[in-house]
Amino acid sequence: MVPRVFSFPKNKEPPHHMKFRFIFLALGLLALTASVTGGAVYFQTVNTLVHDQARKMAQDGIEILDKSISSILKTNQKAVEVLAEMWSVQNLFNRQNPETLIEVKFALDDFREAYNATRCCLINREGLVIAASSGEKSPVRIGDDYSKRPFFQKALAGEHYTALVQGTTSKEPAINLSHPVFSEGMVLGVALLTVPLTDIGEIFARSTGVVALTDEHNIVFIASKQDWLFSVLGATTAENLIDIAEKRLLRGEMPTQLPITFDAAKGTARLPDGKGYLFYRSPLSSSPNWQINYFQEYGQIDAQLLQTLFGKTGILLAGMTFFVLGAMIYLFRQAELFLRQREQAEKKYKSANLFLSQIWNVAADGMRVxxxxxxxxxxxxxFVAMTGMEKKDILGKKCQDVFWSLLCNTEKCPMRQILAGKKQVEYESVKESPAGKIINCWVIGVPLHDANGKFVGILESYRDITEKIEAEHAMEKAFEETHKFAEELAASNDQLHRRQHELALAHDTLKQSQAQILQQEKMASVGQLAAGVAHEINNPMGFISSNLGSLAKYLERLTGFIRTLEEKLPQPPDEELAALRKKLKIDYIMEDAVHLVEESLDGAGRVKKIVQGLKNFSRIDQAERLAADINECLDTTINIVWNELKYKCEVKKEYGELPPTVCNAQQLNQMFMNLLVNAAQSIETKGEIRIKTWADQDFIYTRISDTGCGIPQDKIKRIFEPFYTSKEVGKGTGLGLSIVYDIVVKNHQGDIQVESEVGKGTTFTVKIPVIDTPPAGL
Known part of the structure; x- marks a missing residue:
């Protein structure tokens, strides 16, 4: 019995409803699990971010406190240093007289009032106070003995000294700042300034957390909690507390240890109030032995965590969860609707099968199954018409008995290939039927499946291409004749192209040579002009430097004469003369004149160095090869192009020990100049150029790196070509790197490598061979 081709087996109602319900139920549970997991991950992420932000705020708070405290300390340290360097103070130690004492007394009063100090005095080498500022807050008196105090002993040894202390009278925290008073390299005495911690205490009071400043013994001298003052913050022992008391670091009784529990691994602490705190400790930058201690209450951090969790993001996450559940319910209902629609579609499909059968019989191509x-x-x-047979004589017969070809009953049979798993077979074949008809066909074979996907046979489509093949044969003959003519024409074109190419190469070579000759003539003209300018500048700079040297000697003699005259005049000097001297600033003029002459000599030396660089660079047209130092070539070139570099970049040099090598130094100067100018022009606003040199046994290496715009990878291979430039029209000739390549590779038998990344910069590495003696003939 012959099966129907376009028919489907009659199925009962498919039991898919329950299967789809289970699938969507599983998807719903999966979505719910994902939502809960996402919520947990969101909570953990927010918790971590809030704690990290709290630690960052603590670090920022400590950094602000550090800057504020360090600024106050530096101001006070500078004040006591200025006091120690005052001329009147040094004169008091050398010649103690009433006039000098009064002048120093006024200065001490000014310093005490300006810095709100409780103590401002001068101490001689024996530790006795010889001058002091008087006032209600000042406990110091003339003759007080400070010889055993650390601030005196440290300063007398030639060191400035800063320490946190407890006031003797006020019992309040303060800072002792002492500085040695020098004269001709010898310590005459000590200047002392004691400043209360009022300003720093106000800074701590404004802090959001609990903040404390401790010294090297962990004693609290400033804190936002006043009951912490002069207690020990941190782990310690009874022996350490006794040792602190014996050293009399505090004026009261033995210090107590604050009952705070620290967890160093977690960076937390628990204060006596029972609350947990985030703890962070950092040394003071201006005094590393002092430390800033910062405590942030966890209650504030938890409040911020809750605010974040119940903010917009948390509400959005909950809304998304309900949305997913609603979507799953909606999809479940849609699945049931889909099953009903599928049943109706199957009925319509069976009706369409009859329609397809009609199309099957009227198709233009012959088809069989x-x-x-x-x-x-x-x-x-x-297909029946193509074979010339009756349909009853075709059905039930073997395929090769109906339409035979050379591939039938072989391993290459297209039908066997489809049975082996091939999805589609297309081939051209000559078919012959038992009725004697021979046809050229284009055959397409595909596997045929029923509605359940089960393989039921093979569908073949036959298209008669006899007329097409005859037309192709005629076209091939015409094509052969045309191809022969085309080959002859192509041979003539090839010969013409070769001649054009040779002319183009000759033209490019001539153009490149002409441009390089023009460039060399231009550089030679610039060199001659630079040599003339250098010569003209050298002459006046010679007598300027000579006159400045003579002026320095005259000033030295004049200053010595004035000093000798001061010693010979009666002491004390006449008041009117002293007042006039002070008004005219004679002492300042004698000292500043020496500095002015030194600066002028330095400037003249710099001009001489630039002129020498111009003279060296002006010999760029010379072809003589001599032993030269590559580092000196680089310095000479940098001096010449410095005006191009200094406004756009910072030049960092890392020179190695290089052997001298025989080379054309002037050509290398031009090569380095082109690379440095290119590097500067690639930097848009502000950047950096690094120059590094090193050598091995055979070569000297120079690496020039910039932080400019970089070169795209598709353009790096062309940068050494003559006339190639990536700059705008009118801003580049395209010869700079071409000349660099010729100087390094052709003239010095070296090598140059380039590395570049767009947006980060470019690095050129130049390799010059080490040559001990000039080659013969040079």
């Missing part, structure tokens, strides 16, 4: 045993089970009317 073959089962697994190679029997023809169906054929359309077009």
């Amino acid at each position: 073959i089962d697994k045993n190679f029997n023809v089970v169906q054929a359309n009317e077009t």
